[in-house]
Amino acid sequence: MNPSTRRTLEFVLDNLVWFMLLFVLAAFSLFVPNYFQLGIFANIIEASSVLGVMSIGLALVIIAGHMDLSVESVAALSAMAVGILFCSAGIGLGLKLDPEWLMVPVSLLLGLVVGGLVGAINGYLIVRVKMNAFIVTLASYIWVRGLVLAVSGGRSAQDLAPAIRWFGVQRLLGLPLTAWIAILCFVAFSFVMARTPFGRHLLMIGGNENATFRAGIKVQRILLTAFVLAGAVAGLSGWLLAIRTSGATANLGTGLLFNAFAAVVIGGVSLKGGVGALPGVYAGVLLLSSINTAINLMGLPANFTQVIHGLLVLAAVLLDTLKHQIRQKLA
Numbered sequence: 473m474n475p476s477t478r479r480t481l482e483f484v485l486d487n488l489v490w491f492m493l494l495f496v497l498a499a500f501s502l503f504v505p506n507y508f509q510l511g512i513f514a515n516i517i518e519a520s521s522v523l524g525v526m527s528i529g530l531a532l533v534i535i536a537g538h539m540d541l542s543v544e545s546v547a548a549l550s551a552m553a554v555g556i557l558f559c560s561a562g563i564g565l566g567l568k569l570d571p572e573w574l575m576v577p578v579s580l581l582l583g584l585v586v587g588g589l590v591g592a593i594n595g596y597l598i599v600r601v602k603m604n605a606f607i608v609t610l611a612s613y614i615w616v617r618g619l620v621l622a623v624s625g626g627r628s629a630q631d632l633a634p635a636i637r638w639f640g641v642q643r644l645l646g647l648p649l650t651a652w653i654a655i656l657c658f659v660a661f662s663f664v665m666a667r668t669p670f671g672r673h674l675l676m677i678g679g680n681e682n683a684t685f686r687a688g689i690k691v692q693r694i695l696l697t698a699f700v701l702a703g704a705v706a707g708l709s710g711w712l713l714a715i716r717t718s719g720a721t722a723n724l725g726t727g728l729l730f731n732a733f734a735a736v737v738i739g740g741v742s743l744k745g746g747v748g749a750l751p752g753v754y755a756g757v758l759l760l761s762s763i764n765t766a767i768n769l770m771g772l773p774a775n776f777t778q779v780i781h782g783l784l785v786l787a788a789v790l791l792d793t794l795k796h797q798i799r800q801k802l803a
Contacts, residue, residue, distance in 0.1 A: 526732045579633075583707040585707070677691055
């Protein structure tokens with residue numbers, strides 16, 4: 473195979489999810505009534521903000537060759553913490569700060585700290601104590617969701633402070649600020665993964681942890697950082713979720729974990745570790761959001777969404793296997 477053909481094939485393999493997204497958008501624009509509108513595309517980007525941010529943290533851990541099943545529950549706990557302190561109805565305490573704009577950074581910091589603490593617990597047990605990542609994060613998925621129920625008593629916090637809710641209604645270039653936050657997160661973490669030693673080392677660990685350790689790289693520190701970041705980013709998604717719903721309920725975010733896994737796998741991140749890029753994950757998130765939007769416009773039952781997402785995940789795993797085999801032949 474000549475070098476030009478090889479480079480073209482590598483480019484197609486690396487950006488396959490973007491081609492899938494363009495094909496789906498074109499197909500829906502042709503066959504779904506009222507789909508081809510700037511407002512619809514803006515709604516797709518807006519609806520993907522919470523899932524997109526959550527998928528970033530999950531992707532970091534999977535790229536490193538591990539697993540984090542707790543991100544959904546962490547987002548719910550973060551949202552509930554923000555809701556209890558800054559909502560004025562339900563179980564909300566209606567905390568006020570002067571000036572009011574201080575509630576934005578304080579609530580954001582609260583979400584990040586809550587998520588980061590859970591991530592640190594997960595990372596310590598997995599990296600230092602050498603416990604299995606699947607079991608540890610599954611346990612966290614359960615106990616963190618249980619903590620949400622215990623703290624809230626099964627009740628909801630409503631009527632989030634206007635200063636914080638402003639992020640959900642204020643728009644810039646046709647998109648709400650929550651969507652821009654998600655986009656900026658993808659840009660920032662994409663830069664980290666592509667241009668910093670941390671990102672390169674994380675990919676190396678996912679590819680071969682033992683070889684990376686022998687190369688003198690501090691594997692444990694990097695993995696612990698990855699789990700803390702995954703928790704903090706999940707906390708940020710919880711903050712965005714609280715803004716979108718103007719509060720928090722005990723079952724907030726249920727099902728997001730499976731969608732995040734779907735987006736990450738569809739986006740080209742290998743479950744074997746060591747392979748994946750965050751721009752592809754964002755394309756996977758947009759792909760899921762565009763399918764959801766089309767299903768709603770066609771008036772199909774919501775059950776169709778889960779069926780299609782499941783089939784997409786199976787197709788993505790199959791494509792991942794095929795891409796791995798093709799790359800082995802190219803090597």
